[in-house]
Amino acid sequence: MDRDSQSVVRTICRQILRPLASMTLKCGMTWKEFSDLSKLVFVETATDEYGIRGRPTNVSRVSILTGISRKEVKRQRDLLATHEEPPTRKTNDATKVLSGWFQGPAYVDANLEPRVIPESGPAPSFEALCETYGGDVAVPTMLKELIKTNAVARTADGELRVLSRYYQPAVHDDENLMFAADRIYDVIRTMNNNVFLEEGGTLRFGGYADNDSIPVSVIPEFREYLDKRGQAFLEEVDDWLAARSGNNPGEATARVGISLFATQRENSKE
Structure with missing residues (x-):
């Protein structure tokens, strides 16, 4: 280089x-x-990869590739060999529960709107919803988290109403940090794929729209x-993916999707 x-x-x-x-x-x-x-990474x-x-x-x-001595490479590899996998996070399971509430036949009404459901009992109930979509996260833990993050609310008669299709961890929560890390990882991997496209590889969508002359007073309107x-x-994409998920049993699978972010960067003052 x-x-x-x-x-x-x-x-x-x-x-x-x-x-x-x-x-x-x-x-x-x-x-x-x-x-x-x-150094470890x-x-x-x-x-x-090489x-x-x-x-x-x-x-x-x-x-040779990293500029790290052979002795230190060996030490780092030994550390990697004993490295524990991160604990299973509830972000994906929580999103699956919410998505199931919006898409599961038992959980939507004739207008395809999510039903208000009881906390326990046979489907449709939150307990049954978690058994189907919630992985191994305990039902009370899942419910507490979704209520805390304003994804689910209790009605006056004690039933549950879903407010959001996606789980967004609380600010400063470890889950929120991991959520951010996942998105950053995906963006950089996509850019890496596109910039260093291998022979026979496929470009991944990477569009953007921005403008550096927007008055700051307009920003709230843009957010809305x-x-x-x-x-x-995002809900349209989610429906498209859900309709094709698990359609070919036995075939290798991959996680595909799209991340959508608002961006904001203050212009430097000359």
Whole structure:
């Protein structure tokens, strides 16, 4: 890589790392902790993605790619071998429960609107809904979380009404951080795929719309517009995916979808 290309990469990394540094500092992570974690991820990525004929990359090649000594690569690999998988999170299960409430035949009325349902009992009930869509998260835990995040509310007679099709963790909640990490990961993976498209690979959709001359007084109006139109589009995509989910038993599967975000960046003052 020539000097100009290296300069571009450094600029890109700095731009990507700026919001990430802000996030990690708010969570109390120090530069040293981030540096140690970065080293581990560099070794992991070089090992998994740069092998020959699908095999893991050997220690010497990982050392050359990353600039980390062979001894340290070996130490990092040993750490990876004992690394525990992160605990199962409730984000996906909660979204599945809410989606099932909007789409399950037993949970929608003649107008395809979600029913008000009792907490327990046979379907349609919240208990039965969780048994079908909620994974291994306990029903009381799921209900408490969905009420806390204003996705579900109790009616005056004690039944349950769904308010949101998607689960959005509470601010500063660990689940919210993991939700953000998932979205960041997906965006960067898509951009990585498109920028370094391999032979025979397929570009993934990556459009955007923005304008740097919008008066700040208009921003609330834009948010309201996007809340309505964006949510409607996501629900349309969700319906399309749900109609095709599990249609070919025995065939390999993948997680596909779309993430939609509002963006806002203050213009620098000259």
